[in-house]
Amino acid sequence: AQSVTQPDIHITVSEGASLELRCNYSYGATPYLFWYVQSPGQGLQLLLKYFSGDTLVQGIKGFEAEFKRSQSSFNLRKPSVHWSDAAEYFCAVGAGEYGNKLVFGAGTILRVKS
């Protein structure tokens, strides 16, 4: 069965520092991969997605992610974190018969210290 692992439950970075959030997936074929962000009391906002093609994808708010098939990973990165980036980040893979059942990781809570 498809699964997503986010090994870090909490991460704290200083404002202005770089960020990398890890995501590993288990899926038999070429996965469709997503990163969503959830601020407190808010819904899930799409940051970026990978369907095919260039393995380095750019998203909103200065985020990017790199798909590495050999490592079954889709890590999220940002070169310089802002205090407003503090939120919970979810990695997800499209699964099911038509790829429209999202399987989510447990999430990583990002704290930004000034």
Added chain:
Amino acid sequence: EPEVTQTPSHQVTQMGQEVILRCVPISNHLYFYWYRQILGQKVEFLVSFYNNEISEKSEIFDDQFSVERPDGSNFTLKIRSTKLEDSAMYFCASSDSVERGVWYTDTQYFGPGTRLTVL
């Protein structure tokens, strides 16, 4: 920018009562979904809906749950007899129709959620 909306934002109910959670998907989308997130746990898929019928459902989505598109804009999730363990945040999502090989759906856009509290 179009967005998915959900009402109410918070629903409190007594165990055994019926609840209906409402969603207005993005207007030109054809695929609709419900997910839930129990506090401290992962976001879980419940059901997907296309062309007025369920296309896929999880084992969580038992006979106590039903979905409906009663008109051209709303998409509802009904829980017939709520249990304490149904307390969760329920998210509605919608996506467009895009053919990608054997897959037909595009990115899912989520609403802000309805927090259901069962007492």
